Amino acid sequence: MNKFGVPIPTIRRLPSYLRVLQEAAKESKEYISGTVIANALQLEPIQVRKDLAMTGITGRPGVGFVVKDLILAIESFLGWHNTHDAIIIGAGSLGDALAGYEGFGEYGLNIVAAFDNNPLKIGKQLHGKTIFHIDQMIDLVGRMHILIAILTVPGHVAQDAANLAVMAGIKGLWNFTPTKLEVPGHIIVEKVDLAASLAVLSKKLERDFHSL
Amino acid sequence: MNKFGVPIPTIRRLPSYLRVLQEAAKESKEYISGTVIANALQLEPIQVRKDLAMTGITGRPGVGFVVKDLILAIESFLGWHNTHDAIIIGAGSLGDALAGYEGFGEYGLNIVAAFDNNPLKIGKQLHGKTIFHIDQMIDLVGRMHILIAILTVPGHVAQDAANLAVMAGIKGLWNFTPTKLEVPGHIIVEKVDLAASLAVLSKKLERDFHSL
DNA sequence: TAGATTGTTAATCGATTAACAATC
DNA sequence: TAGATTGTTAATCGATTAACAATC
Numbered sequence: 001m002n003k004f005g006v007p008i009p010t011i012r013r014l015p016s017y018l019r020v021l022q023e024a025a026k027e028s029k030e031y032i033s034g035t036v037i038a039n040a041l042q043l044e045p046i047q048v049r050k051d052l053a054m055t056g057i058t059g060r061p062g063v064g065f066v067v068k069d070l071i072l073a074i075e076s077f078l079g080w081h082n083t084h085d086a087i088i089i090g091a092g093s094l095g096d097a098l099a100g101y102e103g104f105g106e107y108g109l110n111i112v113a114a115f116d117n118n119p120l121k122i123g124k125q126l127h128g129k130t131i132f133h134i135d136q137m138i139d140l141v142g143r144m145h146i147l148i149a150i151l152t153v154p155g156h157v158a159q160d161a162a163n164l165a166v167m168a169g170i171k172g173l174w175n176f177t178p179t180k181l182e183v184p185g186h187i188i189v190e191k192v193d194l195a196a197s198l199a200v201l202s203k204k205l206e207r208d209f210h211s212l
Numbered sequence: 213m214n215k216f217g218v219p220i221p222t223i224r225r226l227p228s229y230l231r232v233l234q235e236a237a238k239e240s241k242e243y244i245s246g247t248v249i250a251n252a253l254q255l256e257p258i259q260v261r262k263d264l265a266m267t268g269i270t271g272r273p274g275v276g277f278v279v280k281d282l283i284l285a286i287e288s289f290l291g292w293h294n295t296h297d298a299i300i301i302g303a304g305s306l307g308d309a310l311a312g313y314e315g316f317g318e319y320g321l322n323i324v325a326a327f328d329n330n331p332l333k334i335g336k337q338l339h340g341k342t343i344f345h346i347d348q349m350i351d352l353v354g355r356m357h358i359l360i361a362i363l364t365v366p367g368h369v370a371q372d373a374a375n376l377a378v379m380a381g382i383k384g385l386w387n388f389t390p391t392k393l394e395v396p397g398h399i400i401v402e403k404v405d406l407a408a409s410l411a412v413l414s415k416k417l418e419r420d421f422h423s424l
Numbered sequence: 425t426a427g428a429t430t431g432t433t434a435a436t437c438g439a440t441t442a443a444c445a446a447t448c
Numbered sequence: 449t450a451g452a453t454t455g456t457t458a459a460t461c462g463a464t465t466a467a468c469a470a471t472c
Binding site for chain 2: 013186192194198
Binding site: 010 | 466
């Protein structure tokens with residue numbers, strides 16, 4: 001086990017289970033087995049069972065898991081049972097895309113405001129969220145006790161934006177920029193690494209089509 | 213070793229090395245050691261050396277690697293030495309963000325066109341790329357021998373869009389939707405899984421702030 | 425009872441890390 | 449020569465997978 005208590009790959013798979021479960025709930029299914037979840041996601045049943053066990057839930061042999069309980073167990077395990085407020089830093093098209101992403105509600109994420117340094121954008125809306133000037137970040141984040149910032153600024157100002165967010169009291173940075181951020185030890189950074197993702201795609205394609 | 217020949221984590225780290233190397237090249241540094249790269253990225257030197265070895269390059273003991281050679285070795289290894297044309301399916305704000313992402317040039321990715329089914333968008337531009345109707349996809353992809361499609365449609369039409377892309381001859385799908393895609397065995401799918409990423413962030417935050 | 429599934433314990437697999445001789 | 453670094457071989461670590469008794 002890692003120092004963290006739960007394998008990171010397990011944490012990453014849990015949301016996909018949630019999606020299957022919500023589908024099952026919609027179809028009014030009371031029980032679901034690890035096997036059924038595994039088939040839906042092309043995983044091994046044993047892996048699903050091991051992952052689910054990490055959330056603390058226990059199933060009924062021969063039957064499976066209570067769908068509703070399992071949903072609650074996963075949401076609670078991930079900290080998605082009550083929503084967390086977040087801000088978007090960078091009101092460009094990526095910020096706009098994320099501000100407009102309805103799915104975040106299910107993930108316990110509530111975007112309350114956006115910030116930018118472009119005077120032309122201040123006061124405008126990003127999918128219904130007001131865009132503030134970054135100078136107001138410290139005040140607003142402090143008063144609202146916001147813990148999460150979504151970084152969608154250009155890469156060359158990402159570090160500055162991160163510094164500002166940390167000064168404002170942000171504890172978690174969801175980093176959509178290509179920049180590797182330097183932050184104090186107690187700050188959590190989760191990077192959505194497009195270059196890494198594209199590298200995997202490229203390499204797999206290359207293997208299949210040596211001409212590529 | 214996996215069936216694939218190279219550890220996926222290694223492939224994912226290589227682009228970050230590239231960034232450090234391009235910085236070093238900009239500063240006209242001729243050599244760089246694995247140790248220096250490791251420090252810049254907060255990794256272990258041995259891991260960097262192991263990763264670099266996978267690209268086939270060999271360094272000089274006591275000195276390091278030739279920066280220019282190393283850049284070429286990584287780019288070539290990832291298939292980024294010559295660009296691949298790609299299309300964007302879904303001309304929403306996420307598609308717009310990706311179409312406008314200048315960084316892709318470095319990653320060997322060239323976005324040539326966008327597709328949408330909204331008549332109001334057809335003929336317009338997405339960051340300089342013309343938006344075509346999805347009915348034209350088969351013709352255009354076929355004639356231009358495009359291998360990669362970037363999926364930025366709403367989740368509920370992602371499978372349809374993927375089917376269409378596959379019919380058109382696309383070999384690799386870069387999936388930005390929350391939908392798990394079902395595709396023929398020879399099609400590569402790389403998913404940018406926001407829910408998985410957010411789950412990791414949430415869980416790490418929860419560990420640090422049990423109140424959260 | 426027969427069939428399905430869970431959850432535990434053990435085995436395997438793959439990636440990371442350590443140790444160190446060889447080299448510049 | 450002394451110090452730094454590579455690249456190889458071995459050890460460790462962590463995650464996945466297998467096997468199977470217990471349960472419904």
